[in-house]
Amino acid sequence: MRAPGNVPGAYALEQMIDELAIRLAMDPLALRDRIDLSAVRREERRVGAARFGWSRRRAPGSDAGPVKRGLGMAQSYWGANVNTNAACEVRILRDGSVEILSSVQDIGTGIGTLLAQVVAEEMGLRPEEIVVRIGDTDFPAGPPSYGSITTASITPPARNAAWRALRELFEAAAPALGAPPENLIAKGGRIATADNARSLSFREAAATLRTDRISVVASRADDYGGFARKMGDSASARNALGGVQFAQVAVDVETGIVRVERVVAVQDCGRPMNPRQIESQVHGGVLMGMSYALCEERLLDRRTGHVLNADLEHYKIGRSREVPEIEMILLENYQGTSATDAYGIAEPANVATAPAIANAVFNAIGVRARQLPMTPATILAALGRIPGGRARA
Amino acid sequence: MKGFAWTSAPDLAAALRAGSATVAATMAAAPGPAAANAVILKAGGIDLLDLMKEGLLAPQRIVNLRGIPELGRIAEEPGGALRIGAMVTLAQLAGDPLIRARYGALAQAAGGSASPQIRHVATLGGNLLQRPRCWYFRSIHHDCARKGGRQCFAFMGENQYHAIFGQYGCAIVHPSTAATALVAFDASVELVGARGARRTVALENFLLGPEVDLQRENALAPGEILTAVLLPAPKPGVRSFHLRQGELDSFDWPIADVAVVLELGRDGACRRAGVVLGAAAPVPYRARGAESALAGQRIAEGTARSAAIAALAGATPLAKNAYKVPVFEALVRRAILGAAGQA
Incomplete structure (x- = not known):
């Protein structure tokens, strides 16, 4: 499960809009161009449709054999969410080592890598030279791990703390370089005068510290906001995140099996911090969306109250042979309202997948699956192919 | 999972001397003393490990059959029949050139089962003797008819993966895909009893429906070992x-x-x-x-x-x-x- 609540809502809403377009005899993209106010999604529809080959879309049931192919699309909305009680400490130690500490936790999304990246970029070092210490509540408060808020919340204070720590290092190293601190730059592992005439290695510059360390704590609460809404520590930046996904499916009308063949996911998350990590998040979002659409279901025995499929044998998720071809198009969408301008991607990448698949299923077979998951039982019932008309309760 | 003793049988005679109980009989006896002292034979161990983790079976001793060379061979008999040792893995079945050429449906059935990892460990004998996957049967919370209880929960419950034929008091489906192909080829199983007596039974008769026995899926006797599957020589065409x-x-x-x-x-x-x-x-x-x-x-x-x-x-x-x-x-x-x- 990812993006709790949003996926079921989008599954209904995005199918209704698709249905409305069909009722109006309009292309679903054209209808959205008329009713969707988001300029970001408009552009995402345009580039996505071109890459996906939306113009190849045909009327339902165009294939002669039992396997019908269909194309569909759906959209998502996600707030550019931030938790402002997110802080970190950056240390420069006299031995030249640099550390970042925050109680933010990495639940597998790679925030440690991003923190190293941000601090390294600011200090002219390589990411692997930064020591990242996270997940300990002794460290400054980190954001909670929900709502796809981590990157947006913790990377701006990381950059601000690094920037301020570096200013202190410049102060310390300025006499040795014979230049005012404001004329120093950090680049390629060295602290140098702006004209590059004189420089010290980062380690040599750190050795000029009078005390054992520089320590700076910065908080997202201090960052310049640009928030549309703020309640307690929760805030949303002005421009919400979009996301448009296109899916191609093959439906076997005799067995009711739906297979997702291709997904084009057009996503935005502010300024992309690490495209490879973003692509991994988008793949995860699409795969979980596909499993949600086709097979995931918690089965409770109604008479005894026990969950019957609380194991990975019976609780079904798509595996290697179900993986479609996934293409990501990343739209850079700057808001200019934080030190990194980065926003979330994990959940937004999951919202549109299931309804895009459902709309593609309709385009393939001309009937709509109004329940989840779209198992053979669901599809064959929708097609009226089950003897006695017995559908899944 | 409870502790257990482990031995590996070097040959069939040693395995027969172990005095094994069938999994079905042991489960039917649970929680009695017969179940507590049970000696259980292990082939690939896929289903055995599942049953132990599910809390349905706690053998006192496990006897491993994988080290018995004669059970691991595929051999053509005089006259063209094929003898497949019970410890031949599903992966071997799927890849064997003779089986692919003459009994293609069996190679397809074996090759499509489970996952590559499981196919390399799971044996044909174990596959035929595995217990059903019905989630009520596999649940310690459901005292179902196959476990000696009064009712089949599937009839009134979640039965989307259950039987559409022959649900006489129990709606399981037989879990072996290989068995589907083997029955179509009129295969037989070879069984060796505790005293070394061999018998050959058509697989179709060896497997038992709930109308014959609600608590076991086959006619394996206590102490008996399924040693081979026999496929008749293919007819022309x-x-x-x-x-x-x-x-x-x-x-x-x-x-x-x-x-x-x-x-x-x-x-x-x-x-x-x-x-x-x-x-x-x-x-x-x-x-x-x-x-x-x-x-x-x-x-x-x-x-x-x-x-x-x-x-x-x-x-x-x-x-x-x-x-x-x-x-x-x-x-x-x-x-x-x-x-x-x-x-």
Whole structure:
């Protein structure tokens, strides 16, 4: 499960809009161009449709054999969410080592890598030279791990703390370089005068510290906001995140099996911090969306109250042979309202997948699956192919 | 999981001396002293480990059969019959050139089972003797009929993966996909008793429906070891095909699987057909209606379609598994055409 609540809502809403377009005899993209106010999604529809080959879309049931192919699309909305009680400490130690500490936790999304990246970029070092210490509540408060808020919340204070720590290092190293601190730059592992005439290695510059360390704590609460809404520590930046996904499916009308063949996911998350990590998040979002659409279901025995499929044998998720071809198009969408301008991607990448698949299923077979998951039982019932008309309760 | 003693039998005689109990009898005796002292034979161990982790079986001693060389061989007998040792893995079956050439449906069935990792460990003997996957049977919270309880929970519960034929007091489907193909080939199993006596039983008779015995799926006797599967020599003109359909293509149990064996004459007419449905009934379900519909006919789209409809005649689906009927019809038709080389 990812993006709790949003996926079921989008599954209904995005199918209704698709249905409305069909009722109006309009292309679903054209209808959205008329009713969707988001300029970001408009552009995402345009580039996505071109890459996906939306113009190849045909009327339902165009294939002669039992396997019908269909194309569909759906959209998502996600707030550019931030938790402002997110802080970190950056240390420069006299031995030249640099550390970042925050109680933010990495639940597998790679925030440690991003923190190293941000601090390294600011200090002219390589990411692997930064020591990242996270997940300990002794460290400054980190954001909670929900709502796809981590990157947006913790990377701006990381950059601000690094920037301020570096200013202190410049102060310390300025006499040795014979230049005012404001004329120093950090680049390629060295602290140098702006004209590059004189420089010290980062380690040599750190050795000029009078005390054992520089320590700076910065908080997202201090960052310049640009928030549309703020309640307690929760805030949303002005421009919400979009996301448009296109899916191609093959439906076997005799067995009711739906297979997702291709997904084009057009996503935005502010300024992309690490495209490879973003692509991994988008793949995860699409795969979980596909499993949600086709097979995931918690089965409770109604008479005894026990969950019957609380194991990975019976609780079904798509595996290697179900993986479609996934293409990501990343739209850079700057808001200019934080030190990194980065926003979330994990959940937004999951919202549109299931309804895009459902709309593609309709385009393939001309009937709509109004329940989840779209198992053979669901599809064959929708097609009226089950003897006695017995559908899944 | 409780602790247990482990021994590896170096040869069949040592395994027979171990005085093993069947898994079904041990589970039926639980929690009595017979169950507590049970010696259980292990092949690949896939199902055994599951049962132990599920809290359904706690053997006192496990005797490993994987180290017995004679059980691990595939050998052609004089006259062309094939003898497959019980410890031959599903991966070996799927890749064996002789099986692929002569018993294609068996290679397909074995090759499509479970996952590559499991196929490399799971044995044919263990696959045939594994206990059903019904989630009520596998749950310690449900005292179901197959475990000696009073009711089959599937009848009133979540029965989307259960049987559409032959649910006499219990709606399991037989879990072995290989068995579907083996029954279509009229295979037999070789059993060796505690005193070394060998008997050979047609697989179709060895596997027991709930109308015969609610608490065991086969006629394995205490102390007996299933040593081999015997496939009769292929008749001229025999062609076969197996199709399985899972909700997922990777690592999922089939919702339907079908094995078709056709004996085609030189004139192209079908002399004899074997049509067997897996995941349809508590035992592999021989679709006699389909078999007789094909006998004497030339195989074409129309004959295959009629045979598929005949195969499903008399199905008694439960509240949530009627969808299996059209799935099976499609698979039977396709498997017939596949066997005839017309897919």
